[in-house]
Amino acid sequence: MPTALILGASSDIGLAIARKFAQEGYDIQLGTRDPAAISSTQSDLSIRFNIRCSLHQFDADRTASHEFFFTQLNPSPEITVYCIGYMSQGKEMEDSWEETEKIISANYTGAVSILNIVSRKYASQKKGTIVGISSVAGERGRQSNFIYGSAKAGFSTYLSGLRNWLYPFGVHVITVKPGFVYTKMTENLDLPSLLTASPEEVGRAVYSASLKKKNTVYVKAIWRWIMLIIKFVPEPVFKKLKL
Numbered sequence: 140m141p142t143a144l145i146l147g148a149s150s151d152i153g154l155a156i157a158r159k160f161a162q163e164g165y166d167i168q169l170g171t172r173d174p175a176a177i178s179s180t181q182s183d184l185s186i187r188f189n190i191r192c193s194l195h196q197f198d199a200d201r202t203a204s205h206e207f208f209f210t211q212l213n214p215s216p217e218i219t220v221y222c223i224g225y226m227s228q229g230k231e232m233e234d235s236w237e238e239t240e241k242i243i244s245a246n247y248t249g250a251v252s253i254l255n256i257v258s259r260k261y262a263s264q265k266k267g268t269i270v271g272i273s274s275v276a277g278e279r280g281r282q283s284n285f286i287y288g289s290a291k292a293g294f295s296t297y298l299s300g301l302r303n304w305l306y307p308f309g310v311h312v313i314t315v316k317p318g319f320v321y322t323k324m325t326e327n328l329d330l331p332s333l334l335t336a337s338p339e340e341v342g343r344a345v346y347s348a349s350l351k352k353k354n355t356v357y358v359k360a361i362w363r364w365i366m367l368i369i370k371f372v373p374e375p376v377f378k379k380l381k382l
């Protein structure tokens with residue numbers, strides 16, 4: 140049985156990805172800051188899908204622990220999904236530096252720290268798949284969330300470079316840009332239903348992308364065209380918009 144490691148397994152999207160891979164017969168390793176909080180998920184996945192499912196403590200901010208975290212996984216996973224993210228619930232420019240650092244760490248530095256370790260292992264064994272859940276917010280900075288967006292931009296660029304670096308080793312990297320998704324992260328936002336995916340749609344899109352070896356995935360295809368238009372708005376106009 141192949142094994143999938145889901146980092147950020149307590150998230151709605153992470154859980155949906157774990158369920159989809161479990162349904163397809165993968166054994167699952169759930170990485171989260173508080174494993175006890177998702178012990179019911181562990182038993183549900185193992186019983187429902189008759190697979191092995193284990194819980195592992197993982198904190199993106201504690202980069203010094205990442206090497207040990209990954210090397211003690213047994214078996215070493217064939218696919219690693221980085222689903223961790225953090226978005227300010229207030230106005231980013233009014234946040235403390237501590238809050239700002241949490242955004243940068245969860246969405247960028249923590250990801251680079253663990254995925255560098257995973258990548259070196261996958262390169263040495265000449266196989267493996269890495270999935271990063273990034274965001275369309277990284278495609279152009281907007282006043283409402285440009286710290287989150289810039290961390291996601293850094294993450295998308297990192298994943299693109301990683302894909303290029305790992306290609307000769309036969310290791311595949313997928314960048315996922317979900318658009319809006321109904322989750323805990325967005326529960327206070329009024330989201331347009333036509334542009335908003337369910338976590339289950341993200342799960343299916345990630346699984347399908349791993350089979351088809353896709354590079355960049357927009358979960359709802361319309362987002363590719365929306366972002367194309369947004370990127371073409373001239374800066375003198377864009378800077379006056381309230382987005």
Ligand SMILES: NC(=O)c1ccc[n+]([C@@H]2O[C@H](COP(=O)([O-])OP(=O)(O)OC[C@H]3O[C@@H](n4cnc5c(N)ncnc54)[C@H](OP(=O)(O)O)[C@@H]3O)[C@@H](O)[C@H]2O)c1
Pocket residue numbers: 147148149150151152153171172173197198199200221222223224225244245249272273274275316317318319320321322323324325
């Ligand atoms: N919802 C959307 O519209 C949307 C759109 C585009 C991209 N995304 C991305 O999708 C991913 C999943 O988000 P979601 O919407 O499902 O939100 P969510 O339910 O709020 O999940 C966020 C996850 O990140 C984890 N996390 C945060 N900081 C962490 C840290 N320092 N170390 C370890 N884990 C940490 C949380 O764990 P705890 O339970 O321990 O807090 C939780 O599992 C994120 O990368 C997010 O940026 C979401």
